[in-house]
Amino acid sequence: MPAPAEFHAGFAAGLRGGELPPGLAACPAEAAEIARRFAVYRNNVAVSLVAALARRFPVIRRLVGEAFFDQMARIFIAQHPPHSPVLLEWGAAMPEFLSGFPPLARHPYLADVARIEVARGAAFHAADAPPLAPAALAGADPAGLRLGLHPALRILPLDFAAVDVWARNQPGAAPRPIDIARPQIALILRDRRLDVPVRAISAADRLMLDRLRAGRTLLASAEAAAATDPAHDAAALLLQLARDGALVAPADGVLS
């Protein structure tokens, strides 16, 4: 009997495709059958991890095709195996992996789509924070008002029109032409139903949100956005965020 540590190392190496570990038995103990039985474990590990990635990257899977995705996922798993039993945190390396995956070299926008899916996963599981009550905003002086953004909210500057690609690949979405080369900025948040929508926002929207997050007042943030785009509609952005429950108390808890 090898020491337990050697046993585990040998078995794990076999799961990764190495030689069958020593000391396996079955009834009847035929060598061919032992290999078939060991293959159940090897298969369980691979299939369950591929399934975890398929749940995490449904749009990528739809875009490249299920069979292609499942084969590619096995390569990803070999290069980036999970390091924790908490699989909901696994897969962040997918955008970079896709960028460097030669068979997809002609589809560079896929990495941006994967960035959206990674961010959606993080937003789905992000910490809770109570939305500001409308009363907290009513009558407040924008020159003194500071707002926090919900911990689930994420802003992703993208090289391609990946928000449009993501939207067109949602269940029931109507096909429409996409100018893929157009860079977009994704706003990802968790709405009041705890769903995670993805929207494109303008550069001015992004600037205003960055300023709010940095602790600037509402007025200063809106003015910064207006300075880059005189037509920027700060009220519309604020209203949408309030509807989604994405406005919270600022980090220090002081509104104004």
Place this chain on the structure above:
Amino acid sequence: MTGLPPDVGVGFKPDHHAAIRRAPSQMGFFEVHAENYMGAGGLPHAQLTDLRADHALSIHGVGLSIGGPRLDAAHLARLRALCDRYQPDSFSEHLAWSSHGAEYLNDLLPLPYTPRTLDLVCQHVDQVQEALGRRMLLENPATYLLFADSSIPETEFLRQIALRTGCGLLLDVNNVFVASVNHRRDPRAYLADFPLDQVAEIHLGGHAEEALPSGPLLIDAHGAPVADPVWTLYAEVIAQRGPLPTLVEWDNDLPEWPVLQAEALRARDILRGGSGLARAS
């Protein structure tokens, strides 16, 4: 902690939440996989908080790797935080391993049963119970292979763990059937040797079947109804041991809620002394 009620429950799936809440719940408890609730917030915790408000709860770990070389302290701390948050009526894990070094292998892997592995598992169960400040339950595995070095029968291995650590046992009747068929043994002989007095929960689930030259190989796939021979074995255990908290697991190819609920109600019929046939479809 008083333990789960001697009633039926199901493994909770997020897709079923709305259907479960559409009518007064008939479930005695729900069970969740611990690792699915290790994010900070959002829908998983909202649903679990909602169910916890009026149900008993079992937290079932699938990633602690109790049969592995060493326990992951960070994961143990996450389990502690989850148990502190939800105060479950039961915490259980598997006689199996799933991590090697830094790599998580995401399956319940088998281990040889020897005096050395017995020491290792007992040490880990002690460590878990100390970290969580509660008694845990350990589940018998579904296995596809044996080890030439195993010198202790699985039932004796589990009995010794329970004796030495004070942990309870989770008897998975489907696993008993799967492993017995796979190893060409008699499941009733296994159950006759099993320390039934230490059992605090039962699992039932469906399996899949493959063919080997020597006969069937059953896979613990949790993607089908509970098989008839498993119902029969379950009824025999209940007849011998009396009502025990009983969970129906269904993790893959998830059915609509009424299908899963019907499986649980069939188990309840057996728990209450019926044949279970009234609910058979």
